[in-house]
Amino acid sequence: MRPAMPSQPTRAIAQFCQRVAIGAWLGAALQAAAATGLAAAVALVTLRVCGGYVAPSPWWALGAVPVVAYACWRLRRERMAPAIAAAHLDSRLGLDGLLLAAHEGQELDPAWQERLQQGLVRLPEVLPQPRWRRLLPMPLLALALASGVAMLPAPVLPGAVKMPALQSDLEQLATVMRSLFERGAIPDEVKQELEQKLADMQRKVAAGEAPEWRDLDQLDQRLEREELLQAARDPGQAPGGAGAAIEAENASAPTPGQLAAAAKALADAGLLDRLPPNLLEALQKAQRPDGTFDADALPQDLKALKQLAEAMAGAAGKFGAGQLGAGLDGKQLADLKKVLEQFGQQPGQTPGQGANGQGPGQGPDGDGEQGGRGGVNRGPGHSALSMTEDAEGGANSALPLPPGRALPGDWVPLGSSKSEPQVQPERNRGAGATGAAGTAGASWQLDLAPRHRAVLRRFFGDANGEPGKDKR
Amino acid sequence: MTTMLTAAQVLRGKELLDRVRSGCNAVLLGQQELVDLSVIALCARGHLLLEGLPGLGKTELVKALGRLLGLSFRRVQFTPDLLPGDITGGPILQERGGERQLVFSPGPLFANVVLADEINRASPKTQSALLEAMQERNVTVLGQTHALPLPFFVLATQNPIELEGTYPLPEAQLDRFLFKVEVPGVSADVMTQILTSRRRGQAPALEVALTAKEIDELFAFVDGIFLPQAVANYIARLVAATHPQRSDSLAAVQKNVRFGASPRAAIAIGEAARAAALLAGRPNVDFADVQRVALPALAHRVVLQHAAVVNGITSAKLVQDLLETVPAVAKALPGAVQ
CATH class of the missing domain: 3.40.50.300 (P-loop containing nucleotide triphosphate hydrolases)
Structure with a gap:
């Protein structure tokens, strides 16, 4: 579209200046683009010759920054003063200096004014135009060259076929992922994300690039997490472990009604005062005037109920057979036993507890009728390590580093946040899980990162690097 | 105004x-x-x-x-x-x-x-x-x-x-x-x-x-001819270009000229260009007027080296070269536009 004819010489001169500025900017930008493209092409070719390769990346768009910066710098340098522009425009319009005189404030005779206006009618024809034929070839050639070099397929590196450990691990991950998907109950977006991650790593391995071991570890851990989540969503689909464990755990939890009945039995036996004061207080709050306990007034959360049940079991554990006659009839004793059995903490019958206990271990490494653990009750395998009140940190909380202490170099930061970190400790599955079915590999396997496993496998495996007897 | x-x-x-x-x-x-x-x-x-x-x-x-x-x-x-x-x-x-x-x-x-x-x-x-x-x-x-x-x-x-x-x-x-x-x-x-x-x-x-x-009337008209700043600048640059001491002078000038033109030459060109503009029917001086009078006004004011005279180089030729090389407008358009 052609610009409208300005009625005043000043506007015409301004328009001329603007065109010159645009042309100068364009010229400089194209010049810089040519140089950048050429440099990029040379760099890429050199890299290829030296055996390197850089995959195209969106970051390459940053190459436009120096181009724009150079163009702006040139524009600033070549900005044309209005007096100079007036001289150029006057020559182009053939006004013989009339425009110069008008620009310098000379009052023109009407006849000269008319001649000036007649000349300015031709302004659109004489405005500077970019010399496209001169400007475009070099930048286009350079950019095409750079694009062509960048689009060349990635070179197949000699080491690409010599990464059996990586390929093996990826295949294992793919197998695990397939089995996870086959069991269902995985959200589509999660499925796509996992598939995408695996595909990316497979593509890198195929291109001869070694993916970060950290990525493999993360994917592996992610798959394990998804397995647990899958088990939580659909316990029946859990692979012989997580779902059953959760179900068993829920089944072992006492209900408030049962606890109320047990508490009544303990109260009748006169054993309530053996409870810790805080629990005793909680029970007394729930006790009705008639001596029974209101189940709804008891603590409703699972943890508190367990704590109460354990305390009650402890109180009952001190209750010997010879004391049966102390106010407990047969029914009350049966209720109390039921509650304690439900919780799985009956003294003398808990696996891994008591002298030479006969606990039925069910984990992958458990052999069923193995011996107990020397009578030391460590509780269930997934229980948090209990610490004293003044101990800092714990299994369920973050342990901050001392002030000024740098992060050890071999640590891998998972992320940083100003808020309190959400810690989700993973339960220890397998052989040590007392009273619960094992879910997967033994605890030593869970704590070993895949990259470490690969090292161990190579070290202990056969000469060809074939995996040993690892189950995964 | x-x-x-x-x-x-x-x-x-x-x-x-x-x-x-x-x-x-x-x-x-x-x-x-x-x-x-x-x-x-x-x-x-x-x-x-x-x-x-x-x-x-x-x-x-x-x-x-x-x-x-x-x-x-x-x-x-x-x-x-x-x-x-x-x-x-x-x-x-x-x-x-x-x-x-x-x-x-x-x-x-x-x-x-x-x-x-x-x-x-x-x-x-x-x-x-x-x-x-x-x-x-x-x-x-x-x-x-x-x-x-x-x-x-x-x-x-x-x-x-x-x-x-x-x-x-x-x-x-x-x-x-x-x-x-x-x-x-x-x-x-x-x-x-x-x-x-x-x-x-x-x-x-x-x-x-x-x-x-x-x-008298004619002289008054000549005096009334307007000399734009850009044209005056052109005259000044032309005269300055005859000086061999300047680093931006033509190589031929630096080699062959002994003394360049004086400011009187610039004044002469300005006055002559006004008369030339009136002769051309213009109320103001244009670059063309300067180019028309520059040669007769400058040639006899440029003193050549003896070697240049012996070699047959004339000051008129040098001034002609200057007219062809010194741009009328002080700053040329960027090369990207035409």
Whole structure:
């Protein structure tokens, strides 16, 4: 579209200046683009010759920054003063200096004014135009060259076929992922994300690039997490472990009604005062005037109920057979036993507890009728390590580093946040899980990162690097 | 805001100039450019040095100019024995009422138009007598200064081939001349025209083209021509480019020029360009006017190295090179646009 004819010489001169500025900017930008493209092409070719390769990346768009910066710098340098522009425009319009005189404030005779206006009618024809034929070839050639070099397929590196450990691990991950998907109950977006991650790593391995071991570890851990989540969503689909464990755990939890009945039995036996004061207080709050306990007034959360049940079991554990006659009839004793059995903490019958206990271990490494653990009750395998009140940190909380202490170099930061970190400790599955079915590999396997496993496998495996007897 | 000449004023000025031009062209056939430059020099109130072979009509042109302008005209034939007093005039002893006193008797310089024919034949002493007259427009004799009549023009001629018994004009003297114009030869057609239209080469009788009032009017018009800043800048850059000391001068200038043109040259070009603009019918000076008058105004002001003279390099050629290389506008358009 052609610009409208300005009625005043000043506007015409301004328009001329603007065109010159645009042309100068364009010229400089194209010049810089040519140089950048050429440099990029040379760099890429050199890299290829030296055996390197850089995959195209969106970051390459940053190459436009120096181009724009150079163009702006040139524009600033070549900005044309209005007096100079007036001289150029006057020559182009053939006004013989009339425009110069008008620009310098000379009052023109009407006849000269008319001649000036007649000349300015031709302004659109004489405005500077970019010399496209001169400007475009070099930048286009350079950019095409750079694009062509960048689009060349990635070179197949000699080491690409010599990464059996990586390929093996990826295949294992793919197998695990397939089995996870086959069991269902995985959200589509999660499925796509996992598939995408695996595909990316497979593509890198195929291109001869070694993916970060950290990525493999993360994917592996992610798959394990998804397995647990899958088990939580659909316990029946859990692979012989997580779902059953959760179900068993829920089944072992006492209900408030049962606890109320047990508490009544303990109260009748006169054993309530053996409870810790805080629990005793909680029970007394729930006790009705008639001596029974209101189940709804008891603590409703699972943890508190367990704590109460354990305390009650402890109180009952001190209750010997010879004391049966102390106010407990047969029914009350049966209720109390039921509650304690439900919780799985009956003294003398808990696996891994008591002298030479006969606990039925069910984990992958458990052999069923193995011996107990020397009578030391460590509780269930997934229980948090209990610490004293003044101990800092714990299994369920973050342990901050001392002030000024740098992060050890071999640590891998998972992320940083100003808020309190959400810690989700993973339960220890397998052989040590007392009273619960094992879910997967033994605890030593869970704590070993895949990259470490690969090292161990190579070290202990056969000469060809074939995996040993690892189950995964 | 100042007012430029109106179109009517420019037209009037051009008409007055055309009268002088046509008169000169009637006398000097086939020498339009020479006539134009002569008229421009007169309008700019500058002195003119004509250089050319004998018989080309230099003297006829000057005589015609004097006649057409209706001004007092004197001719001085310069010879080696000419003394300064012969042209400036001097005191003579006169007896009045029984008393004798020295009375100043004006020489031939006391005229509006002075033809200094073959000026390079006079001794430097006599040539120097012209310096004050040409620059100051007055003459000092015995401590007494006498003003010359205005307008005052010196139109000098010189013969470039006869070097024996001549005294080349010193640079200071040359600098006083607004233009030094090389009188070119004429073509066969022009000579045929001269032969057929002139008996014994007699030029046609001329009538006075301009009255004194019209001459004043003409000078006022020339003074009213506007010189834009950009054009003045061009003149300054042209003159500066003749200086070999400047780092941005042409290599040819740095090698061959001994002294560049003086600021007087820039003033001369500016004034001549105004007259040229009026002659072209413009109310303001344009770059083309500067380019038209730059060569005759600059060539005689550029002093060449001896080696350059020996090598046949002329200052006119150097100035021509400068006109082709120095851009009219101070800053060129970026190369990206056309």
